[in-house]
Amino acid sequence: MKAGKLRFSKPNKYWVESSQKRYVPRVDDTVLGIVVDTKADNFLVDIKGPALAFLPVLAFEGGTRRNRPKFEQGTLLYARVAKANPGTNPELSCTDASGKAAEFGPLKDGYSFECSTGLSRMLLSSPTCPVLEEFGKKLSFEIAVGLNGRVWVNAASPSTIIVVSNAIMKSESLSGVQQRIMVQKLLDRIQ
């Protein structure tokens, strides 16, 4: 049991929300992994967990032995955790449950950085996290968040990417209102 904030939602749900730098793989989590090595049947992918994850070469839409994807070392992948048992290497997949690609796969260009698991959960929460909402009103960018504490941001201009990345990194301990104020200040400065 990890230490964290006690959260409550009516009528009777209590849970503890913790935030770490390391990730514990869980089935059906969507994560951002970095390709470390290529083996005969799998790619070895680093997902910030205790062990490297295996991504089977066939776990892609329309994947057969004939057309295997080629990823160089350092490629950033958006994948789903298919199997995660303690003590064994987790397994990933780049298709959803029905076998379609559904946005999974390599991410090109943009900038990636690491954050804590708590921050990635906040970025993925609904309604939309205040930082992303405020930026979305003025700037156009795309973002991929891995529950394992990695975030990828892409936009047309490098300054947008830099502003959004730095704001996200600083927003973990800020409340909703503080996040909006910070984003306003940053937007005023660049415009």
Added chain:
Amino acid sequence: MEQRLANTWRMTVNEKKFIESALLSGLRVDGRNVYDYRKLSINFGKEDGSAEVHLGQTRVMGFVTSQLVQPYRDRPNEGSLSIFTEFSPMADPSFEPGRPGEFAVELGRVIDRGLRESRAVDTESLCILAGKLVWAIRIDIHILDNGGNLVDAANVAALAALLTFRRPECSLGGENGQEVIVHPPEAREPLPLIIHHLPIAVTFAFFSDESTLVVDPTHQEEAVMAGRMTATLNTNGDICAIQKAGGEGVPQSVIMHCLRIAATKAADITVKIRDTVEAYNTERALRKIKRHSAPVALDVSGTGPNDWSCLWQSNIWTSY
């Protein structure tokens, strides 16, 4: 082996490409300007001669100690200065415990050269008995967190620790004036070292595009850079040391440009160090003053050898 593989820090291709392409437009990933330093803060420990420096996310601790030793044969009138670096494995996953790696040795050498060759620390004042006893100053540098640019941070830590270090005062006594008495700090106030000037190290990182260079690289920028150069200079305009070990070739005009930038940066950092050290010294002096407590009526009728002790207990005496 698997564990080591899982724990290494990795960079994505996206990050590498982005850092380089953003630099082409003069943008750095943390929002700084190309020639800006990160926020530098210096904190001192409880003992004299210990300093902890935060340069952005980089944290380095410097610790100065002294010992009486025999001097070297060829320098009987001078004390000695030695620097030891310790790269703690908690600072970076690539640091191994045990013998210092190549970079640890290089860092120690750069700081050592900056202090020794420029004669920043006066070693002749460390001599007590010529040929017999001198002070050996030892600087220990501990790297606590590697956020990039360890050389500059470690240099500031070493200088801050040297400036606040106090060595015990010694006097010559005995029958023929050959015996050395080391006074404890309570008896005689320890003395600071004589430091003539502050050699400040400024590190530049070069990238594969000819015209891009940055000051004070972060950990990510260091992983992408093609070459690095450290220039150590002081506010008098002297260049104490330059270190450029390997990496991309750099034209002479760029080196001169770097030295000019380094001169301005060194001035800023020197002011910062001197201000923090002065604040520390003021605070230290204030701590030494014991305040008067409320006056207490006491019995000084003289009841034997104990009558002076009641005066001590009521804190009537103050010491500076």
